[in-house]
Amino acid sequence: MLFEFDAEQRLWQDTVQKAVAKECPPTLVRAVVDAGTDPAPLWRVYGDLGWTELTDPADAVELSIVLEELGRATDPTPYLATLTQFAPLAEGLGEPGGSGTAVFSGITAQQADGGWVLEGTAPHVLDGDRADRLAVVTEEGVFVVSAADVTVVRTPVFDPVLHVAEVSFDQVRVTDRDRSAADPERARDIALMGLALTMVGACRRALDLVLDHVRTRHQFGAPIGSFQAVQHKAADMHVAVERARALAYYAALTIAADDPRRRLAAAMAKAAAGECQALVFRNAVQLFGAMGHTWENDLQFAIKRAKAGELMLGGAAEHRALIADLTAEESRATHV
């Protein structure tokens, strides 16, 4: 395999970076958090830019480029949930311009009157409070329902930009027309990829902020970035980000190609992003000194987004267990 963006992908990355810098600057994120600014106009901009149409798994690398940049920017819209959780499950049952999310567990489906009745409560649903539609994974299949059919309560979380909600299904009737043929396992891999890229982007942002800080902050008559203990922490952050980024895009490649290595690659992406955020969070806060402890510092947005990612859809340790099992299976398969 060759891990290098081709000319088209570099151009796309450049386009996306410029658009994010213009449309989703740190001042906007700050305003969303501190002044309650509504991110809905930004969501419409993403639609105008065509970013909400990147739902074909074959475009996974292009989608990943957007996700990484939005991770860097601490995107305040429901883009991640819509594109990497809802779309892969809904497979065409969404509405153009609408947002969505996924409910991966906790809901049961009972057959009734030629249809099904959905029942149950799912905690911690990403963007559950503001998604227009929800794709629900049950033992009877995947169903797509409208937000109007469920009860949602937003949960306060430590990441002030993130939306998480408890979603309750009380006798929600669905029919065959609401049933999606999507493969939930593949959808889950895409969701893992999405979180991994978001976390990688957030970690890159944290590192960028740290680098700026240690270049300009002086102590003992020198920029603190010239002290080796500081330099080596920064170097470790860079290596961790490079590693996690490589594995995140590798997952995107396997998803785009529907390659059999997809499941392993998605687990590696999520685990590596998780390992990366642990180191980046620790070193970033440490290297900022007390400044890293303040509400005023935008560092908080990046590191909270990265840490929140670790807590969703399985952490690094859980995915490492899966990786070991999958690898053992694979080597058994190739050695017979």
Next chain:
Amino acid sequence: MRLTFDADVEAFRAEFAAFLEANLPEEAEAAERSRSTGHVPGWARRWQRSQFDAGWLLPGNPPEYGGRNATVLQQYVHVEELSRRRICRSYNPQGVGIIAASLLSFGTEEQKLRWAVPILRAEITAALGMSEPGAGSDLASLRTRAEPKGDHFLVNGQKVWTSGAHDADVLLTFVRTDPDAPKHRGISVLLIPTDGPGVTRRPFASYTGPEDKDFNEVFFENVRVPAGNLVGPLNEGWRVANGSLGHERTLMWLGEAERLDAVMRDFTPATALDKDWYATLVMDLQALRLLGSAALARAARGEQDVPALSVLKVFGSEAAQRALERALEASGPDGLVHPAATAPYHHMSFDDDSASWFNRFARSFGGTIAGGTSEIQRTIIAERVLGLPRR
């Protein structure tokens, strides 16, 4: 970015696989082991020569230098096939990977024919004389003196750690030609044959055992070196050193990938704790290959990005060391037995010559020390990749 290769690359892979099928030495034939990185047994010389002649030794090179002008993707699958089969292409790895490569970048046409080609064809072997007792991490402080005397240089001084020097025919030697210039500006590079008067080599053992003699002290006492053996311009040896270190770090990360691959195959995790580090190893290997493939592509385009290689070097060597430490510790009392083959033996593989988990772990420090220590790599990353200020 791509996951799979086009038909032409797969055809290239198949052609190489067929070559290996037909030419790979049998285990019985390969009975004589290499005793140092400067010693290539007869069978291994024939093996390296057959790769050179068929253009498989360094496929990216033109045919006169052991290649076939292969594309970067073709070079990548070549490495993949070797690594997958645990095949060592040369038992004088620094000769082929660092010294010949440096000569092809910086040497004259005559030097390429006189020295690089014979090294590539395994007719002679070479060792790398950089470090000195007083110049380790601070390589530029080296003091081995070479006085320009018209048609020759007069060399006096000492090198140390010179891997395989006692078995090597020639040393690529970094010397001080202008003691008055700032330390990076007075360095030059000489090819010094080891059989001339005044060159003394004293091999000494590594901590893995008294029989493991690869390290050398090399003493130069009034050694006359022909002026034609100067590699690159006079006093511009630091540029050559950077090129050589780039080649060395490339060689090293490729080696670390092979080491990780070998642990992955040789170790079967049984407990939950073992599975946990084993998964990290699987991820490290995959990430190293991904990042490495991009570095190989840059190198094939002629882009010199030596600082970026520090990422691969520090990451690969520390990942391998961590995995080997875990594998050793998981082996329990079986791992005590020395020099027991507590890990499988492969006749075509360099590192598995003494295959105990202890030896493999102990040798992993070569990866984190040689070619610039991990600490030095981190400083390079901070200052030259991330642009942090220098002290």
